[in-house]
Amino acid sequence: MAQGQILAGFLAPHPPHLVYGENPPQNEPRSEGGWEPLRWAYERARASLDALKPDVLLVHSPHWMTQLGHHFLGVRNLSGKSVDPIFPNLFRYTFDLTVDVELAEACCANAREAGLVAKMMRNPGFRVDYGTITTLHLIRPQWDIPVVGISANNSPYYLNTKEGLHEMDVLGRATRKAIEDTGRRAVLLASNTLSHWHFHEEPAIPEDMSQEHPARYDGYKWDMRMIDLMRRGRTREVFQLLPQFIEEAFAEVKSGAFTWMFSAMGYPEIPGELHGYGTVIGTGNAVMEWNLVKAGLVRDARAAVSA
Amino acid sequence: MSIVAAFLVPGSPLPMLRPDNLPWGRIAAGLQRAARALAAARPDVLLVYSTQWLAVLDELWLTRPECAGVHVDENWYEFGDLPYRVRVDTELAHACVAATRRIGVQSKGVDYDGFPIDSGTIVAQHFLDAEARVPIVAAANNLYHSPEQTEQLGALAAQLAHEQGKRAAVIGIGGLSGSILRDEIDIRADRIARTEDDQWNRRVLDLIERADVAGLRAVLPQFRAEARADMGFKHFSWLLGALGGRFYGARTHAYGPVYGSGAAVVEFTL
Ligand SMILES: [Fe+2]
Numbered sequence: 001m002a003q004g005q006i007l008a009g010f011l012a013p014h015p016p017h018l019v020y021g022e023n024p025p026q027n028e029p030r031s032e033g034g035w036e037p038l039r040w041a042y043e044r045a046r047a048s049l050d051a052l053k054p055d056v057l058l059v060h061s062p063h064w065m066t067q068l069g070h071h072f073l074g075v076r077n078l079s080g081k082s083v084d085p086i087f088p089n090l091f092r093y094t095f096d097l098t099v100d101v102e103l104a105e106a107c108c109a110n111a112r113e114a115g116l117v118a119k120m121m122r123n124p125g126f127r128v129d130y131g132t133i134t135t136l137h138l139i140r141p142q143w144d145i146p147v148v149g150i151s152a153n154n155s156p157y158y159l160n161t162k163e164g165l166h167e168m169d170v171l172g173r174a175t176r177k178a179i180e181d182t183g184r185r186a187v188l189l190a191s192n193t194l195s196h197w198h199f200h201e202e203p204a205i206p207e208d209m210s211q212e213h214p215a216r217y218d219g220y221k222w223d224m225r226m227i228d229l230m231r232r233g234r235t236r237e238v239f240q241l242l243p244q245f246i247e248e249a250f251a252e253v254k255s256g257a258f259t260w261m262f263s264a265m266g267y268p269e270i271p272g273e274l275h276g277y278g279t280v281i282g283t284g285n286a287v288m289e290w291n292l293v294k295a296g297l298v299r300d301a302r303a304a305v306s307a
Numbered sequence: 308m309s310i311v312a313a314f315l316v317p318g319s320p321l322p323m324l325r326p327d328n329l330p331w332g333r334i335a336a337g338l339q340r341a342a343r344a345l346a347a348a349r350p351d352v353l354l355v356y357s358t359q360w361l362a363v364l365d366e367l368w369l370t371r372p373e374c375a376g377v378h379v380d381e382n383w384y385e386f387g388d389l390p391y392r393v394r395v396d397t398e399l400a401h402a403c404v405a406a407t408r409r410i411g412v413q414s415k416g417v418d419y420d421g422f423p424i425d426s427g428t429i430v431a432q433h434f435l436d437a438e439a440r441v442p443i444v445a446a447a448n449n450l451y452h453s454p455e456q457t458e459q460l461g462a463l464a465a466q467l468a469h470e471q472g473k474r475a476a477v478i479g480i481g482g483l484s485g486s487i488l489r490d491e492i493d494i495r496a497d498r499i500a501r502t503e504d505d506q507w508n509r510r511v512l513d514l515i516e517r518a519d520v521a522g523l524r525a526v527l528p529q530f531r532a533e534a535r536a537d538m539g540f541k542h543f544s545w546l547l548g549a550l551g552g553r554f555y556g557a558r559t560h561a562y563g564p565v566y567g568s569g570a571a572v573v574e575f576t577l
Contacts, residue, residue: 066382067487068566081421086363088419117490123384125377127423151381158487200451201413202364281364 001183005298006176007052009188009261010045011272011288013252014061014134015280016084016091018042021207024141028092034207041276041287042138048273048289049139052187053302056100057140057147058107058175059189060168062255063131064151067158069117070171072104073149075124084130090206095133100146103186106178107148114174116167121151135191150175152255161243161254168256172263179264185300188264190257194226195219195249195284202281215282222249223277223284230272230288235262252283270295309469312348312476313546313554313577314341315515316435317570318359318427318537319482323434324386330497330563337561337572338434344574345435350476352396353436353443354464356457356545357427358481358538362447366407366460369393369424369445370400370416380426391429396442402467403444410459412452427480435478444468446545454527454544461548477549479542483508483562483569485535492566500567507534508562508569515557515573520547537568550575 019027021034064071076099084091104120111118132149150171156164179186197215214220222245229238239262246254253259262268268290275287292298316338321328326335345353360367375392400416407414428445446460461477468475484504488497499505507530514523531539556576563570 064381068382068489068491083419083421083423085361085423085425088417088422089415092419092421119385121384123379123388125379125388126381126384127379129381155489158489198363200364202415 004179004182004184004186005300006179006186006188006265007054007293007298007300008289008291009190009265010139011258011286012045012135012139012189012191013193013285014131014191015193015285016087016130016134017206017280019093019134019137020090024137026094029090031207034209035278035280037276038278038285038287044275045139045287045289048291049187052293054145054187055184056103056186057136057145057189058150058186059132059135059147059191060150060152060257060260061129061131061135061191062152062252062257064129065154066151067154069119070111070153071119071121071151072108073099073128074101074104074120074122075099075126076101078126078128080127082128082130082133091130093133093137095128097128097136097143098146100148103178103182103184104148106182107175110174110178111171114170116170131191135189139189152257156254156256161246165256165259168259169263172260175260176264185302188261190261192255192257193252193283193285194223196252197250198282212279213282214279214284219249219284223286227274227277227286231274233269233271235267235269239267265290265292268292268295268297270297309473309475310465310477310549310577311350311474312345313550313575314345315479315543315546315571315573316341316431317482317565317572318357318430318480319565319570320380320383320389320426320430321565323389323430324383325494328494331565333563334561334565334570334572335434340560341572341574342435345476348476349474350441351473352399352468352475353441354468354475354477354549355428355431355443355445356448356461356479356542357425357431357445358448358542359425359427360445360447362449363451366412366414366449367417367447368400368404368414369395370397370404371395371418371422372397374422374424378424378426378429389426389429391424391432392439393424393428393432394439394442396444399468399471399473400444402471403446403464406463406467407460410463412456412460431478431480448538448541454539454541457541457544458548461545462551465549477546479546481542482537483511483571485537485568488567497564497566499564499569504534504569508571512559512562512571512573516559518554518556520552550577
């Protein structure tokens, strides 16, 4: 078996509004559209992902928050209707996903070996969180690639940002090793919004884009500062600034997905490709891609042929 | 007076999933005693607020006449499933949605098939009224609401129940101290995570039992900060609001740990 590798990582935020705006058959509510620039950003990300033809998508979601360690979906098939507890008016989505249990188990075992508390979720009635489902739909609406779903341990909130993100860093390295050992060609998805200041009341028509704008100017400026660094490949600076960004922009990257993803990729100093940026109820969302194949950091015969 | 009974109950699913585990079984037994007291009060409606039903935009109220299903807790799935059935007093719930503008809060009803009822509401329903004989009015914990606003919401719900001529019981669902055990433990030896938390819990329960509302108001900010009280102890604010800030005593039916955090079943004397 060839050694597995990470082909790319995407910053892939999960506002259910984007699914609502798209009106896919799986989602019950109907909209008049909305948030088009962000949805078109995801269209570009989808095309990139398609060219990579990965074996598996790994997603770390802040809306499966666990208190006792880091958890991994561990049931081969999970299906049902996911109703967003915060936005039930926008997101009632029928899903059916396949889990790469072997890889999930390898991630879990490595995480334990690295000293983290880690657990496999084996209950077939489990309701997959809406962050995981939204990110997966937005990046791959065909649902034809197996996934590994990873919970967000609450350590950044319960302990502090530094200790929590250190755990995510360890989790990232454990994930990378599992991907290599199992021979998977993997894409990582960090399901995180950037600045997270938001409005507290919803417009009568949620998709009325005359109401959509950054909730706070300082949040917007922080997003641009971070995206600018990411686009220039200045990863070290991004991570130096991350705690301050989290603090001052109330950024959702605090939950750890972004750190997990970069740790797994080895914090590459390569330019991230911004597919698009937009706000959702005032929060800042960037769809970005770090393609390790294009950057020449990974040699991948299959992706090269298809690209 | 329209409030005929009041209880604080824990929202952790552990006593429901594993009552055979002694520390959690004690809490389950306390909940069963509370259920008997609740039934004796013959309420027409339960005014329910669970710290685990989170909202961020607007205040949400259940407006679906009946919700039933099987929930799997996102933390404690390994211990089994949580079957549930709740019935909603939609007349009162709609009145609450319409009325919160008065206190500067925008509200929305939640009437969707498959809506994820939170573990806390399910656990309280299971122990206090498993057959769902009494309909509920359930309000979400908006993360941006202060304890004071939550008290106003509780007061509003009680007042509207009174206006509709209903005998209401108020139920605050949530924990005491919020420090948790972060490693796998022998569940038979569950304990309050920190001694200081245990002291805080006992102090707050003592003030509640003595109906020292002024004393409670004075120490709760410190309790919230020092003992990581579950969601700012807003389930108590809800209850206090519904009681008009007054009760005459309380009885603690159970107190103990649920994976390190504090849990108590408290019946108020009205
Ligand atoms: Fe989120």
